[in-house]
Amino acid sequence: MLTAFLRLASPIRLARTALVGGTALALAYTPMAAQAKELDVPYVPTPPEVVARMLDMAQVAPSDYVIDLGSGDGRIAIAAVRDRSAKGALGVDIDPARIAEAEANAKQAGVSDKVQFRNQDLFDTDLSQASVITMYLLPDVNMLLRPRLLDMPPGTRVVSHAFDMDDWDGDEVAHMGQRVVYLWIVPAKVGGSWRLEHQGQGSAAGPWTVDFQQSFQRLAGTARAADGSTLPVQGRLRGADISFTIGEGEKARRYTGRVDGQAMKPVPGDGIVQGWRAARR
Ligand SMILES: C[S@@+](CC[C@H](N)C(=O)[O-])C[C@H]1O[C@@H](n2cnc3c(N)ncnc32)[C@H](O)[C@@H]1O
Numbered sequence: 001m002l003t004a005f006l007r008l009a010s011p012i013r014l015a016r017t018a019l020v021g022g023t024a025l026a027l028a029y030t031p032m033a034a035q036a037k038e039l040d041v042p043y044v045p046t047p048p049e050v051v052a053r054m055l056d057m058a059q060v061a062p063s064d065y066v067i068d069l070g071s072g073d074g075r076i077a078i079a080a081v082r083d084r085s086a087k088g089a090l091g092v093d094i095d096p097a098r099i100a101e102a103e104a105n106a107k108q109a110g111v112s113d114k115v116q117f118r119n120q121d122l123f124d125t126d127l128s129q130a131s132v133i134t135m136y137l138l139p140d141v142n143m144l145l146r147p148r149l150l151d152m153p154p155g156t157r158v159v160s161h162a163f164d165m166d167d168w169d170g171d172e173v174a175h176m177g178q179r180v181v182y183l184w185i186v187p188a189k190v191g192g193s194w195r196l197e198h199q200g201q202g203s204a205a206g207p208w209t210v211d212f213q214q215s216f217q218r219l220a221g222t223a224r225a226a227d228g229s230t231l232p233v234q235g236r237l238r239g240a241d242i243s244f245t246i247g248e249g250e251k252a253r254r255y256t257g258r259v260d261g262q263a264m265k266p267v268p269g270d271g272i273v274q275g276w277r278a279a280r281r
Contacts (some may be wrong), residue, residue, distance in 0.1 A: 011044045041137045046161050050179050051079050058082040058132045058157040067130040069122040074102025076134045081111045081131040092120045136161040154188035155239030168216045187217040187237035188259040198274035
């Protein structure tokens with residue numbers, strides 16, 4: 001997938017090529033996260049209509065706190081507060097000239113009380129307050145950030161203009177002409193063994209032992225009944241929302257629920273199993 005990126009012409013990739021002085025050098029360029037004063041990504045602004053789509057996809061609302069990593073002139077952080085009434089936003093940029101520009105823009109937009117800009121290396125930024133992370137960086141920078149993003153609370157939304165995160169598929173991908181926007185919803189961590197119980201008796205009488213193998217938001221695995229028989233499990237996470245099937249074809253039983261730490265509970269819905277609960281073994 002990375003090779004596909006290297007073939008992809010994009011304004012930001014062309015700008016990085018210019019930044020380091022030529023194609024050969026650009027391909028050999030390595031981000032220098034430890035050297036705080038180097039630019040890991042050149043400045044290229046996101047067009048306003050793409051900013052709007054990023055905020056739409058992340059469903060930015062008044063309860064959100066948005067952090068834009070590499071905030072440039074501040075347009076994403078400012079739009080989150082000005083246009084979506086986010087309760088607050090932070091932009092971080094390593095270039096002090098960009099911070100000064102962003103602060104002036106926030107003042108002009110009348111949102112200085114809710115938007116903060118910080119001259120900081122994005123690799124040093126505390127992300128713990130964010131419910132939404134926005135980025136227009138580069139594939140290798142995204143990949144360096146990926147472990148930290150995956151460790152954020154389930155349901156945190158991450159939107160990236162132009163670049164993906166390799167085998168962590170986007171939960172949504174929007175194409176706008178040549179531009180692409182990716183949305184990820186940080187999945188709950190459910191890999192491992194769970195005890196699944198149903199109320200009362202019936203065809204689902206258990207308990208079952210469900211072993212989930214998790215790859216980002218995708219789930220596979222096995223369910224083992226008390227009599228030792230096994231059935232395949234397939235599923236998916238969207239933040240803390242989980243859906244999975246036990247068995248295959250017409251006999252598959254569909255479960256939809258919510259993960260809360262070491263427990264899962266069903267959500268109401270047609271055609272899905274009710275009256276169950278699961279706990280980590
Ligand atoms: C492509 S621009 C994106 C600007 C803005 N987010 C937007 O979409 O319009 C990337 C920004 O990241 C900043 N940047 C590059 N390396 C950085 C680093 N290590 N830490 C913080 N900011 C960095 C650059 O100064 C630049 O403003």
